[in-house]
Amino acid sequence: MAAPPEPGEPEERKSLKLLGFLDVENTPCARHSILYGSLGSVVAGFGHFLFTSEIRRSCDVGVGGFILVTLGCWFHCRYNYAKQRIQERIAREEIKKKILYEGTHLDPERKHNGSSSN
Amino acid sequence: MAHAAQVGLQDATSPIMEELITFHDHALMIIFLICFLVLYALFLTLTTKLTNTNISDAQEMETVWTILPAIILVLITLPSLRILYMTDEVNDPSLTIKSIGHQWYWTYEYTDYGGLIFNSYMLPPLFLEPGDLRLLDVDNRVVLPIEAPIRMMITSQDVLHSWAVPTLGLKTDAIPGRLNQTTFTATRPGVYYGQCSEICGANHSFMPIVLELIPLKIFEMGPVFTL
Numbered sequence: 001m002a003a004p005p006e007p008g009e010p011e012e013r014k015s016l017k018l019l020g021f022l023d024v025e026n027t028p029c030a031r032h033s034i035l036y037g038s039l040g041s042v043v044a045g046f047g048h049f050l051f052t053s054e055i056r057r058s059c060d061v062g063v064g065g066f067i068l069v070t071l072g073c074w075f076h077c078r079y080n081y082a083k084q085r086i087q088e089r090i091a092r093e094e095i096k097k098k099i100l101y102e103g104t105h106l107d108p109e110r111k112h113n114g115s116s117s118n
Numbered sequence: 119m120a121h122a123a124q125v126g127l128q129d130a131t132s133p134i135m136e137e138l139i140t141f142h143d144h145a146l147m148i149i150f151l152i153c154f155l156v157l158y159a160l161f162l163t164l165t166t167k168l169t170n171t172n173i174s175d176a177q178e179m180e181t182v183w184t185i186l187p188a189i190i191l192v193l194i195t196l197p198s199l200r201i202l203y204m205t206d207e208v209n210d211p212s213l214t215i216k217s218i219g220h221q222w223y224w225t226y227e228y229t230d231y232g233g234l235i236f237n238s239y240m241l242p243p244l245f246l247e248p249g250d251l252r253l254l255d256v257d258n259r260v261v262l263p264i265e266a267p268i269r270m271m272i273t274s275q276d277v278l279h280s281w282a283v284p285t286l287g288l289k290t291d292a293i294p295g296r297l298n299q300t301t302f303t304a305t306r307p308g309v310y311y312g313q314c315s316e317i318c319g320a321n322h323s324f325m326p327i328v329l330e331l332i333p334l335k336i337f338e339m340g341p342v343f344t345l
Contacts, residue, residue: 019150021150022150026126027143027146028143029143030143033147056162063158066154067151067154067155070151078143085136
């Protein structure tokens with residue numbers, strides 16, 4: 001997905017593409033979701049089999065568990081990832097503002113100290 | 119630019135492209151799960167011993183396989199529409215550049231602060247310097263500032279062309295007699311490549327687009343105006 005790394009840059013992880021198209025190594029949250037989904041699938045399928053001894057139905061439960069757990073982990077992880085990106089963007093903007101306006105009346109720190117002392 | 123045999127999207131250089139990559143990851147995960155389910159259903163069909171040639175009713179299954187795809191489509195549509203409307207937001211551009219497609223080169227006009235107009239031809243292989251990119255490098259690049267909203271007005275002088283820069287998430291058709299508009303804000307400096315994306319004749323593959331994005335401070339000193 002990215003250009004070849006420059007010297008000194010960390011190497012991009014070798015891509016592993018599930019079903020030939022889902023790059024789990026380089027897509028944020030994908031590896032985490034698939035791993036938890038697999039674990040959920042094994043727990044649900046095996047647990048169902050222990051209670052019922054039905055193989056085919058347990059496989060169905062396992063597949064269903066995989067899909068549900070993967071989706072759940074995916075949405076949860078992506079939501080937190082989006083929140084983190086927004087916070088990083090805000091922090092970057094604040095650092096830039098601080099560097100630009102330090103010592104002037106627009107200094108964010110001065111404004112913040114002024115409002116807290118009031 | 120893309121590296122050899124690259125299939126995936128290029129790294130984002132604008133906030134819109136970041137959103138597009140996020141949406142792409144989201145849609146791809148849903149597609150993967152659907153493919154997995156279909157593969158499993160296929161496996162079950164091939165390995166079952168149960169056969170009944172007289173099945174006529176399957177109301178519950180039909181309800182499920184109508185409602186579930188509708189829910190999946192809604193899950194995909196909502197983020198898609200959000201990004202669609204985000205790309206159309208008006209954000210008070212600092213600079214307007216006009217890009218005119220010809221057979222087979224681009225003309226760029228910087229008319230905001232003067233009357234700079236120039237053509238951008240692909241560098242023929244014989245004129246390439248060591249390190250230049252074959253079929254991508256041009257004689258005159260489009261030099262633009264980063265972190266400033268820029269408006270591109272795109273049109274064509276002859277046939278249909280399309281002005282595309284994948285890393286910025288841009289692709290806008292150049293239509294003769296019509297002015298199309300696209301806006302973007304680049305977040306990192308660098309040289310970014312694109313290619314004409316609408317078939318326009320024999321040399322359609324040989325009219326690339328090269329953007330050179332530089333810090334605003336350096337752009338203001340006027341390097342783009344000293345051709």
